Amino acid sequence: MKYTEAKEELIQAWGNLGYSWGLNKTMAQIHALLMVSPRSLSTEEIMQELSISRGNANMNIRALLDWGIISRILIPGERKEYFKSEKDIWALARQVAKERRKRELEPILKVLREVNDVQSDGSDEAKELKRVVKDLKNFAEKSDGLLETFIKSEESWFWNVVLKIMK
């Protein structure tokens, strides 16, 4: 397989994976591009490589900065901004986990804690609801704890544990 072909396939594939991690397609592609690039790239170059508009590039670069998975590089003497991505995939996964926890898990935990106070009127429906809320809350809290552990973990430490699990 040729280099450019491989690069395009990878950007495409990583784009899909990123999408399933909760980024959008362009975000994930920009990220992939920065991943495979040995030097940091300017907005202009990103637009070019991915054939996207300035606005689109700008918005998604900002979103990536916001997620904390790429960073701005200022090159002395240059006015343009350059960007590079986090290249350690575990660090990236931890960062994504952190953001998703904030965006997705926290809101549902809040609702579950509220709904937990529902007064049962003794009906089957209310009893079932109470049971489900209890289970969900328990699940969500445990997931939250696990995520937190993962987010704070050192790669090597995490690895050792995972290997132990999978043995």
Place this chain on the structure above:
Amino acid sequence: MKYTEAKEELIQAWGNLGYSWGLNKTMAQIHALLMVSPRSLSTEEIMQELSISRGNANMNIRALLDWGIISRILIPGERKEYFKSEKDIWALARQVAKERRKRELEPILKVLREVNDVQSDGSDEAKELKRVVKDLKNFAEKSDGLLETFIKSEESWFWNVVLKIMK
């Protein structure tokens, strides 16, 4: 908080969580409704409760059946079909993990294995690409293994390990 209010909030919240798990909003809401319902419901009842059309209800019920997270119930003497959901949340999570693994992780693993054969032409770009592919492949394979372990796990067993990790 009142029962109906709590129920609606929960369906809403679960709808959002399900969405972030890769189900669509209606799918997740139907699932939530079945979760909190002490008895199985017919298509008609689901349409009613969620104010959705017959077509929509039908399509999403089929998708949920397809994911294997709800099941069809036939009540003797009745012609209608009823549906009930898996109520064990861990079993549900395992099922979702299984489907997503098939739909998302497997395709990227396939691409990574292909791209892995790229011939380096000695350029920095090609070297970087090779490095990234190697890392990603490693990561994806390890995630795949971990997911597999989770999917096949018994709840209690998994729990013990998780608790150990989090201690």
Place this chain on the structure above:
DNA sequence: CTAAACTTTCAATACTTTTTGAAAGTATCC
């Protein structure tokens, strides 16, 4: 200060996904 080099915004547009509802299909009953 003005021009140049950039970055950001945003209304319009294009694209994707979801939802609707009526029509077609299927199974069961008498």
Place this chain on the structure above:
DNA sequence: GGATACTTTCAAAAAGTATTGAAAGTTTAG
């Protein structure tokens, strides 16, 4: 068989999301 009670399909409409590009904004240099 025909009527009834359902389920499924699917083209059209609506809703949601992403993308464009030109205009406005900002920063730096001279």
